[in-house]
Amino acid sequence: MSENFFNNTKIMFVVTFTILFLSLFAVVVSTSIDNNLNSVYATANKTLSVITSVSPITNIVKNIAGDKISLTGLVPEGVNSHTFEPVPSDIIKLNNADLVIINGLFLEDNMEKVVNESLKNKPDIQLLKLADNTINSTGWIFDFSFPKELGHPNPHLWLNPVNAMKFANLTKDKLIEMDPNNTDYYTENAEKYIALLKQLDEGIEAAVQTISPENRKLITYHDSWAYFAPRYNITVIGAVQPSDFSEPSPLDIAKLIDQIKAEKIPAIFASEVFSNRITDQIAKEAGINIVQTLRDDSLPGNLTSPNHTYVGMMLDNMEHMIIPLGGNTSSLTDINPENTYTSP
Ligand SMILES: [Zn+2]
Secondary structure, eight states: OHHHHHHHHHHHHHHHHHHHHHHHHHHHHHHHHHHHHHHHHHHHHOOOEEEESSHHHHHHHHHHHTTSSEEEEOSOTTSOGGGOOOOHHHHHHHHTOSEEEEOOTTTTHHHHHHHHHHHHHOTTOEEEEHHHHHOOGGGOOOOSSSOGGGTOOOOOGGGSHHHHHHHHHHHHHHHHHHOGGGHHHHHHHHHHHHHHHHHHHHHHHHHHHTSOGGGOEEEESSOOOTTHHHHTTOEEEEEOSOTTSSOOOHHHHHHHHHHHHHHTOOEEEEESSSOSHHHHHHHHHHTOOEEEEEOSSSOSSOTTSTTOSHHHHHHHHHHHHHTTTTOOOGGGTTOOOSOOOOOO
């Protein structure tokens, strides 16, 4: 009897222990399957929502991110980015973004204010300011339209292809940090795109060499060539537009006309965003025959055009800039302006 009781107790102990052990094992296994499923689910469904500002920057980001993110550029093409204000639907987009990529250096102040507001409720939104991470204050350029006393440097870094390469690398690093599963894709896209930007940089360098040195001078309406010009040994003689984006005073215009005559400038450049009226008036009074339009905020062609890209915009600008100054652009004819990212 006592032996039976002992055996029964032993059996019960073994059975109970086994049940307990199996249950515990089941819980551990199912939890781990669950976790794995969750992470697979998250990885498969999580597409980064990225908001950018001006179209040249949107296109640089697109060439790195390809089809792996949801990308929206907020500043409509041909709109003055310096005074752009987000409308309510833009504010919703900014609130829902994972990452906001802007030029920075005070260009998109209104957009930045919205992001800073959104951050109070959603602290995980990331803001990447490309220009601020490309140069520090020792590299800032102040000039007529962006005077030092106002404290806002000229923000147009992207018109220098070397800066565009840095923008591409900064974008690649941020995307890899936030979406490491696509590291290889972003790395490969960045390599291909930067190779194209190098080709563009070398092509521009060679094209500028065909302009006689006394003509390597720029007078533009909108002051967007401050970082491009020193890269290729071109001098920005002046810009017409005052710092508040109003129209220049008659005295300012008269000074520029004197300068143009003294420096024998062959061409003057209008902007795609601002009125050509003043540029035309200056050209007429200074005896300049050529008024061409340069673009910094909008891409040529329409959404389906192969040159509706940052590189396409730069090639278009070089046609409009180098030929009127007496040079030629044959070093640029083989450059394919199309996007370089791979569509999976
Ligand atoms: Zn501008």
